[in-house]
Amino acid sequence: MTNSKPMTLKRLHPASGWAALAALTLAAPAQAQPAPQPGVQLFGLLDAAAGRFTSPSGVNAKEQAVSKVSSGGLSTSFWGIRGQEDLGGGTTALFELSSFMRNESGAAGRSDALPAPVNVAADPYFSRAAWVGLSHPDWGRVRVGNITSLLFLNAISSNALGDSTTFSPLNLLTFIGSPLSGGTAWANSVVYDSPVRAGLTGSVAYAASQNQGGPNAAARLAYNAGAFNTSLAWQSVNRNPQTFADGTSANDTRAWQWAASYDFNPLKLYGHLGQIQNRGTASAPQSVHYRVWDVSLGLPMGTGQWLAAYGVRNTGDTVAPVPATVAGGNVSRKLLTVGYDHFLSRRTEVYVLLSRDQTETRTLPAPPTLIQASGTSFAVGIRHRF
Template identity: 75%
Template sequence: MNPSTQLAPALMLGLIGALPWQTQAQTAPASGVQIFGVIDAAVGSVTSPSGVNALDKPVNKQLSGGLSTSNWGLRGQEDLGEGRQAIFELSSFIRNESGAAGRSDALPAPVNVAADPYFSRAAWLGLSDARLGRVRLGNITTLLFTNSVTSNALGDSTTFSPINLLTFVGSPLSGGTAWANSVVYDSPVRAGLSGSLAYAASQNLGGPNSAARLAYAQGAFNSSLAWQSVNRNPVTFADGTSSNDTRAWQWAASYDFSPLKVFGHLGQTQNRGTAAAPQAVRYRVWDLSASLPIGAGRWLAGYGSRTTGNTPTAVAATAAGGNVSRKVLTLGYDHYLSARTEVYVLASQDQTRTRQQAATPVLVNATGHSFAVGIRHRF
């Protein structure tokens, strides 16, 4: 590997590799391949991140993802001249507490989470042009997940970030955080404005999926709007808790008051059911989070809510789905030992109100608490 092609430390501080807001804002190496990744290890007491139910109790465990899901990969580019490049990324999730690949093994209904293939985080090839933007083909992070993690004090955490938990983990949303069989176009940035379009072919499985995102960044202010439609297929990786067709939109914004930086989201997920059993249940989702630098670290806080005025289908007492409401509060401190290594402590409270099965369906309240101490290293 040519040392001149290594990523600069500033690039490695990005939340997710090779997404539009990173590559378009920086000058990429002319040609080469880079190894990159994040190892996140934590210990703590964690209640189900899918949303607590009346029978859930905290579990003492080791995590491979308190602030970030551990992952590693290869990213490369070849200079084709005249501002054009061939680009690719192959990256995999890691369960560093055991050495296993992926985030989890296959889980049956009602969770409906597929086992992660080795390069389930990203596996794509594309072409970029400094004037026209870029096109990527393969397994690619969804535009909705990109929208969520880039305007969020707790970044890409799917264990403690309220907006990520409410939108992607134990939620009515289908489609997961990456789509297979995708074609994605990312525009160049013009006067702070950029956009992306995504289409995931069904490959004879049903579907297809489609999405769009528009983003604006100028000085201390950032704002973006994402929309997606999922027809449950293609079969995606870690597809969430829903086997239904869904549509969702999300508006995100942030402002850096220096030193305090404030983030927010407002959105909606519509559970449309299936062709055999149509539904029209809408869930409103919002959150606020903040990051306040203190010395060599930063205080983190986030609060989010998901509610519905409709009546979700009643579920068993052991199921995480069917929430009438879910509210998550997270507080934490993140201390930097260097530009690439940090230690952190996080605590959260998760409250749900769920319509549960009975002779006469009843609403049951549940509260869970999670706590973790961890270390995160980027390379």
């Protein structure tokens, strides 16, 4: 197909007004859908934070906090291009290519390859998104390629701390240092998003195995009634993607998550409840269940907002013991984060965040014992959208 109009490079225009800015901040950049605009757009986000951090995968009995500069306190830094073409009759062709970046060093991706026993390759260049699709207001949208998982979309679209994988309790408990496999985006996937009908919309996703084991499947149903929003997501992962550095398990897993939020104006309250089932592998099957829940809130004040979130992951099942120096085998993990986000303009904000991480882990050597550990993370940062 050829363009009926020449392609032009455009910059995204932010929403105007403090109320719109607060709403944009509370929404997750990874899930927000841009307003239809013809041509090609350059977009992205830079987030730089400095402070002392414990491991995002959970504290262990001997861990010490590390002082560093990070490329993501409230959001992971990224840049990308996206565009669309009007094909006539209401049909639109769409695409997006976006890449994570580490602006403290200039390197691409979120991290380098993870060694054994995880054995996850480093992020490819367009690991955030690389898809092309078609949409129509009557029949919805179909996308093909590397696409944000529906479970991650469910988590970040109803979360006061958005898509933060450094300070959001929900994201840390579910996706980072978690028994969940599959990461936050699925390669080799086809996703269908239905049109909105009476506030209700649904999505289904399928990711082909491509010689990496069995296929992945997911579904999500969401309802928007103004101040009240709720959604339910489910996924089954039968392989561990070889190309994403946030995958922390090579096992088959199934998970579900219910999300809800209510805007009391000005206070907005969010909550999640879910479960992760670690099913092991074909040669070593398991059935270990982890229950995850969290609550979070955003409270506008002045030209900014207070943020707070608390989340817990527990298992009543037997988890394999690990050495005391490993942040795994958690019987329980609890996270509390508080902070303030101050808007300097419609695109730029500064923030301060404090997080407390507590774990109870079954450790080696034999006989296995339960060891409690805790750590504190603190950061000041700046986030800029373009």
